[in-house]
Amino acid sequence: xxxxxxxxxxxDGREVNRRHPAGSESDSESDWSRRVRPATPGQGxxxxxxxxxxxxxxxxxxxxxIIVIYSFLSRAKFxxxxxxxxxxxxxxxxxYSESLAxxxxxxxxxxxxxxxxxxxxxxxxxxxIVLSVPIAxxxxxxxxxxxxxxxxxxxxxxxxxxxxxxYAFVIILNxxxxxxxxxxxxxxxxxxxxxxxxxxxxxxxxxxxxxPFMILPxxxxxxxxxxxxxxxxxxLGANRWTVLRRIVVPAIRPGIxxxxxxxxxxxLGSFLAxxxxxGGKTSxxxxxxxAQFGASRNWPFGAALSVLLLVISMxxxxxxxVVARRARRxxxxxxxxxxx
Amino acid sequence: xEAPVPTSPALSVVQVSKAFPTPxxxxxxxLIEVSLDVADGSFTVLLGPSGCGxxxxxxxxAGLESPDDGQILLRGERIDQVPVWKRRxxxxxxxxxxxxHMTVEQNIAFGLQMDRLAKAEITQRVGQALELVRLTDLxxxxxxxxxxxxxxxxxxxxxxxxxxxxxxxxxxxSALDLKLRRGMQSELKRLQRETSITxxxxxxxxxxxxxxxxxxxxxxAGRIVQLGSPEEVYTRPRTAFVxxxxxxxxxxxxxxxxxxxxxxxxGTIEPAALADPGASAAAQVTLxxxxxxxxxxxxxxGPATVTEVTFTGxxxxxxxxxxxxxITARLPAxxxxxxxxxxxxxxxxxxGSVRVMADE
Numbered sequence: 001x002x003x004x005x006x007x008x009x010x011x012d013g014r015e016v017n018r019r020h021p022a023g024s025e026s027d028s029e030s031d032w033s034r035r036v037r038p039a040t041p042g043q044g045x046x047x048x049x050x051x052x053x054x055x056x057x058x059x060x061x062x063x064x065x066i067i068v069i070y071s072f073l074s075r076a077k078f079x080x081x082x083x084x085x086x087x088x089x090x091x092x093x094x095x096y097s098e099s100l101a102x103x104x105x106x107x108x109x110x111x112x113x114x115x116x117x118x119x120x121x122x123x124x125x126x127x128x129i130v131l132s133v134p135i136a137x138x139x140x141x142x143x144x145x146x147x148x149x150x151x152x153x154x155x156x157x158x159x160x161x162x163x164x165x166x167y168a169f170v171i172i173l174n175x176x177x178x179x180x181x182x183x184x185x186x187x188x189x190x191x192x193x194x195x196x197x198x199x200x201x202x203x204x205x206x207x208x209x210x211x212p213f214m215i216l217p218x219x220x221x222x223x224x225x226x227x228x229x230x231x232x233x234x235x236l237g238a239n240r241w242t243v244l245r246r247i248v249v250p251a252i253r254p255g256i257x258x259x260x261x262x263x264x265x266x267x268l269g270s271f272l273a274x275x276x277x278x279g280g281k282t283s284x285x286x287x288x289x290x291a292q293f294g295a296s297r298n299w300p301f302g303a304a305l306s307v308l309l310l311v312i313s314m315x316x317x318x319x320x321x322v323v324a325r326r327a328r329r330x331x332x333x334x335x336x337x338x339x340x
Numbered sequence: 341x342e343a344p345v346p347t348s349p350a351l352s353v354v355q356v357s358k359a360f361p362t363p364x365x366x367x368x369x370x371l372i373e374v375s376l377d378v379a380d381g382s383f384t385v386l387l388g389p390s391g392c393g394x395x396x397x398x399x400x401x402a403g404l405e406s407p408d409d410g411q412i413l414l415r416g417e418r419i420d421q422v423p424v425w426k427r428r429x430x431x432x433x434x435x436x437x438x439x440x441h442m443t444v445e446q447n448i449a450f451g452l453q454m455d456r457l458a459k460a461e462i463t464q465r466v467g468q469a470l471e472l473v474r475l476t477d478l479x480x481x482x483x484x485x486x487x488x489x490x491x492x493x494x495x496x497x498x499x500x501x502x503x504x505x506x507x508x509x510x511x512x513x514s515a516l517d518l519k520l521r522r523g524m525q526s527e528l529k530r531l532q533r534e535t536s537i538t539x540x541x542x543x544x545x546x547x548x549x550x551x552x553x554x555x556x557x558x559x560x561a562g563r564i565v566q567l568g569s570p571e572e573v574y575t576r577p578r579t580a581f582v583x584x585x586x587x588x589x590x591x592x593x594x595x596x597x598x599x600x601x602x603x604x605x606x607g608t609i610e611p612a613a614l615a616d617p618g619a620s621a622a623a624q625v626t627l628x629x630x631x632x633x634x635x636x637x638x639x640x641x642g643p644a645t646v647t648e649v650t651f652t653g654x655x656x657x658x659x660x661x662x663x664x665x666x667i668t669a670r671l672p673a674x675x676x677x678x679x680x681x682x683x684x685x686x687x688x689x690x691x692g693s694v695r696v697m698a699d700e
Binding site: 229231236238247 | 402403404423424425426430431433435437438439440441450451454455498499502
């Protein structure tokens with residue numbers, strides 16, 4: 001960067017503003033070109049980035065740093081807050097717990113909960129994929145005017161708070177709710193099916209929360225799909241199911257991949273669905289963390305759990321990135337552009 | 341059931357009509373009662389300008405569109421109600437439509453897998469198809485790693501591997517550069533002769549149609565306006581449109597009085613120059629004269645004036661005014677001294693080269 005704060009090189013490295021040869025122009029003109037130099041888009045002064053950097057720093061980085069620090073401290077005497085003594089007990093508590101007889105023994109409880117969370121997130125992701133692929137492909141094959149409206153409709157759930165939407169399912173899945181009511185009315189069942197406060201209800205809640213995050217990336221991929229390829233496949237003797245399975249789905253893999261990323265990782269750390277719909281039986285990581293800052297009163301342990309969740313999420317992200325890069329090299333850039 | 345006819349056509353199109361709705365609420369009639377017989381083992385070309393319906397007909401034969409009216413018969417059996425994937429007809433698409441996530445071999449094998457052939461046979465046929473289009477060493481590549489010409493040959497191999505009864509080609513050469521196009525024209529002729537498969541090719545390039553086709557169907561606005569061999573369509577065009585579309589033609593309006601053809605402001609055409617005198621009795625006609633059939637004699641009392649002389653390499657184009665009507669004559673570059681601009685000339689037309697067509 002030169003002293004004037006604006007780089008005179010364009011983004012492709014070529015000189016954006018050439019110096020005029022001496023004597024070809026009056027001094028006042030070259031002064032003008034030096035002072036009022038049109039910057040290339042994206043090449044503004046670093047000051048323009050300051051608000052964003054401050055925002056990220058204060059509201060994202062700082063809390064994370066606090067959590068990491070807290071995870072290495074001791075539990076406060078009465079459970080609220082922390083004692084400023086260095087302690088790795090919070091991390092030990094992940095795997096070991098004190099038995100009533102004193103001494104520490106391996107305790108798989110929290111590992112179980114993490115595994116549980118993985119399992120729920122996986123089921124949620126798979127169910128979202130199975131539901132989203134037909135919807136997204138259907139959307140992408142509608143006339144262009146419809147498509148904007150359909151995308152709009154898919155985003156309507158975001159207009160309401162997640163808490164309210166999740167709570168709505170408490171009402172829907174209730175023993176006295178509309179599902180049980182209509183099934184009983186139609187005579188299909190005699191007494192209500194207990195759907196609420198089960199793992200099933202948690203998955204329903206999770207799928208409902210995250211479905212748009214799967215539909216939209218798959219739709220984006222499906223929209224770019226060249227349907228002439230489907231025509232060619234039909235011409236070669238493939239029926240509708242084969243075309244979907246062997247031509248369309250491989251082509252929208254980037255969308256499925258992006259959607260899986262956007263569903264699996266947030267689902268791992270989700271709180272509302274297991275809390276409101278799962279009852280005591282389905283605890284995911286976030287529920288346990290919340291408990292540490294509430295009833296269990298063990299902030300450092302809660303922080304340690306949070307750090308664990310963070311590390312797991314980052315590892316998964318890295319795994320996704322590695323797979324994406326490999327697929328990018330194999331399939332060529334175009335198919336995977338939407339992933340970025 | 342009728343007795344089998346010895347020379348039954350491979351494909352018959354019978355009175356096929358197809359219309360598409362327009363966004364404004366009307367409809368565009370892409371095909372209007374089109375009928376066509378395609379002989380077994382022949383190379384038929386559907387020729388016409390953009391939007392004339394030739395691609396629509398091809399897609400109807402393939403099954404990607406269904407006709408509103410009429411029938412399509414493959415070896416005597418109706419296929420117009422049969423779904424795409426069940427027809428023994430395959431298409432080479434203009435955009436090639438190669439599956440990007442599969443290799444060349446997998447692309448070719450795809451159609452054979454749909455036929456539920458044994459793996460060993462599939463491998464053999466894929467190899468044969470690659471040999472046929474001379475791409476044997478490129479089997480493991482992905483389409484994105486191939487040139488345009490190579491992609492086109494893979495698209496051909498993929499369709500030919502299935503040994504269809506009819507092969508449809510939708511403007512296969514339009515994306516290729518001129519030299520490659522010429523090469524591929526002879527390639528396609530060779531392939532058709534070697535495989536004896538009936539080819540139906542769609543193009544807007546009349547040169548291509550003449551070079552490759554045994555039979556040319558000229559389309560205009562949803563109808564076939566002439567059907568015949570390339571030579572027939574060129575030397576005996578039935579309408580002004582065909583005369584103009586195939587090769588170059590000068591179209592000049594003229595009047596017919598007492599059996600004599602008169603161009604206003606120019607004069608009479610000698611009966612010997614007319615292709616079929618008396619063919620049309622209309623008072624107003626259009627004359628079609630090919631540029632290469634015009635001789636120009638320098639004559640200071642000549643009735644025509646030269647406006648421009650252009651050297652185009654192989655020959656010389658001379659623009660001449662017949663009264664108020666401009667025409668272009670084509671003279672060979674060597675052997676004849678071309679007249680100069682502004683000179684008066686007396687045009688002579690080769691015997692039987694002036695076609696008289698009633699105004700449409």
